[in-house]
Amino acid sequence: MLELKNITKRFGNKTIIDQLNLKVKDGEVLSIVGPSGAGKTTLLRCITGLEKVNAGEFFIDGQPFDPYTNRTNESVIGVVFQNFELFPNLTVMQNITLAPTMVLKQSADEAQKQAMALLTRLNLADHADQYPYELSGGQKQRVAIARALAMKPNVLCYDEPTSALDPNLRQEVEKLIMGLKADGMTQIVVTHDLTFAENIADEMFHVEPNKA
Known part of the structure; x- marks a missing residue:
C-alpha cells in the first residue's frame, strides 16, 4: 500500500x-x-x-x-507521462531496455527478453525496431507503459x-x-x-x- x-x-x-x-x-x-x-x-x-x-x-x-x-x-513508482517522453533517437526496444540495464543492472539479453514479452503483450512486437516518430499516439503510449513496466x-x-x-x-x-x-x-x-x-x-x- x-x-x-x-x-x-x-x-x-x-x-x-x-x-x-x-x-x-x-x-x-x-x-x-x-x-x-x-x-x-x-x-x-x-x-x-x-x-x-x-x-x-x-x-x-x-x-x-x-x-x-x-x-x-x-x-x-513508475510513471507514464502525458506526452510519453520517449527518447526520439532510440528504437522502441532501446527505449524499454535502457533503464533496466543502467539502473537495475540487467544484462542486455535479460532486458531484451523482458522487453519483447511486454511488447508482445501490448501488441507491439512488430514495432520493436521502429522509432517513436514512426508510431501512432496510441502506440507511443503503449511503449511508454512497457518502458515503465520494465522497471517492475x-x-x-x-x-x-x-x-x-x-x-x-x-x-x-x-x-x-x-x-x-x-x-x-x-x-x-x-x-x-x-x-x-x-x-x-x-x-x-x-x-x-x-x-x-
Missing part, C-alpha cells in the same frame, strides 16, 4: 497541496480528478519524485519512502493518459489499465475525464484548488 501523510507542496508563497492524506491499496486503481490548476499533476509529480515536497511523509507497505531522493525510484514498479502512475489521444482510443486505454489491474498492479491515474475516471477507478480522489 502507498500512503501519503500530511503532504504539503508550495511554490514560493503559493500553497498548492496543503497537508494532504491519501492511501492507495495494493492492486487497486485510484483516479485523481479535479479542475485545471487544482494541483492534480503537481500531486502526481510529488508521488513520482519529480517534485520535492515541503512537508509530509510517504510510506510503501508501512515503510518510510522518499520518492525524491530514492535513486532507483522508477523501480518503486510497485505502483504505476499516469498523467492524463487520454488527453494526447484520439477520443476513440479511450476504451483501449481503459482495457490496458484494467488488464494491469487484473495482474495486481497498483495504479494512480490523473485525469480531467470524469467518465474515464469512473470507469477504471476503485477509488476517486477529488482535488480542489487551494484558496489560501
